[in-house]
Amino acid sequence: MLSSTAAQAQKVEFTEYDLPNGLHVILHQDKTAPVVAVSVMYHVGSKNEQVGRSGFAHFFEHLLFEGTQNIKRGEFFKLVSSNGGQNNATTSHDRTFYYEVFPSNQLELGLWLESERMLHPVINEIGVKTQNEVVKEEKRMRIDNQPYGGFANEMFKRLFTKHPYNWQPIGSMADLDAATLPEFQAFFKKYYVPNNAVLSIAGDIDIAKTKDLVSAYFSAVPKGAPVDYKKVIEEPITKMIVDTAYDANIQIPAIFAGYRVPGMTDKDSKAMEMISSILSGGASSKLYKKMVDEKKNALQVAAFNFSLEDYGAYLTLALPNNNTPLPELLKDIDAEVASLQNNLISEEEYKKIQNQFENNYVTANSTMLGVAENLAAGYTFHNKNTNNINQELDKIRAVTRQDIQAAAKKYLQPNARVVLYYLPASAKASK
Incomplete structure (x- = not known):
């Protein structure tokens, strides 16, 4: 029997096709509101960068708003907002996603903006220098001056020693400073090409008219060379790695454990x-109830799965309360993990987790932007299976209690992890 949430999930209908230049186009019509989301997902992220030249994909997230041959510097955002729209972009380890959400009568403007970004970007010294300062300020705010802001970088560089997941998408400022203009231009030419992109449009559109507009704006973009990417294989971690990192922005230490x-x-x-939701998904989760509510030995405790294309990183963390020793916190987390490994979760817990994930699915597709992104992600990451958007519920329901137990046993082994003591910088000074 379906939960009430799952019953709300409507099948997402879509039309998809390729332009001769390799651009994959996905169209979803929904006339419930006069809104349209126009998005382009490029299959390029920080994992496509080279050692010594990190941060390029995130840099281009900013740089490609600088302007084009037909859009003056600083005009991109003004064109969007003055026509009732909103826009932004995000970069991950695996992809870069640009989008505009407009009143549906501005569909053509959205298509023109994205075609300009792909066909006529201005990549020059002025733009590079301007965005270099913007990225540096972002790094200062989000990472360098943010309490615990460096934890992901510290964990990933220990979990991945060969793979480019070794660094975070924002990259190294020294690498960006050292890069030359021709290197930036070459990165664009290699990755920001139609055959490495998905144009996903969702909302109040006419399919036939939209096809004509897509052809008018994107057919002239030249096809790029095939993008050749080969996954870098990491050797399994077979002995627990214990290390220490220091953060000048914190006063309360933390302990992290990471698994590939x-x-x-x-x-x-x-x-x-x-498993992450069972352990730390809300106040009723196992770790929160045990460590924050009952024992009161943790101010905060969490477990989460960084789900990436080539690998994932499963992390747990805890911040102590009442000066509880960090190893004691790790011991408590390990005890709950061991319980998952040795016992099936109850039917009640299983139904709860299924309902949570089904609700997340419906929520993810509750906006036109969410639908556009999930359609593009299905094609980009699931072997060109755009219909993955309609298969997620089945995948959720296919995970059994036995699967949860088996995964906990297989991956959350102490000898296959990195344990990181994340300490205030003052602790290093006093050593």
């Missing part, structure tokens, strides 16, 4: 997401 797990298309990735 399968990438997002593996069935076990969904099981790992469920």
